[in-house]
Amino acid sequence: MEIYVNYRMKNGKLIARIEGEVHHQGRESGLSRLVYLDYxxxxxxxxxxxxxxxxxxxxxxxxxxxxxxxxPFYLMVGASADIYIYPFHNAGYVFSTGMTPSLICLNKHR
Structure with a gap:
């Protein structure tokens, strides 16, 4: 699986663009979708x-x-989650939906 997610946020609206390739049972398939969320x-x-x-x-x-x-919030309308955001060694932030990090966002301008 090689997936890239790009986020745009403003005024309570969030758009996640998900693109990449998924490898499953020896096959490679394209993934490309937009997920619209309120936050x-x-x-x-x-x-x-x-x-x-x-x-x-x-x-x-x-x-x-x-x-x-x-x-689930990438897959189903009506799915919800709480996203916890923690500083990451002055280099960016860790995003998590629980005990396991979901992604790390690094600050390229430091």
Whole structure:
């Protein structure tokens, strides 16, 4: 699996663009979708809920395959999560939905 996620956030709206390749049972399939979410800030943390998912015609990966790879808020309208955000050694931030980090965002300008 090689997936890239790009986020845009503003005024309570979040768009996640997910693109890449998923390898499953010896096959490689393209992944390309936009996930539209609403968010509310709670200190440095976020509460999110998915309100729309647009799957590109080149996206050939079923949600059944992705369930073991991505959190539900990328896959299902109405799915929600709390995102915890922690500073990472003055180099950026760790984003987590619980005890395991989901991603690390590094500051390239430091």
């Amino acid at each position: 509310k800030k709670n200190g440095s943390n976020l509460s999110i809920i998915t309100n729309k998912i647009v799957i590109s015609p080149v996206d050939k990966v079923s949600n059944d395959i992705l369930k073991g790879m991505l959190p």
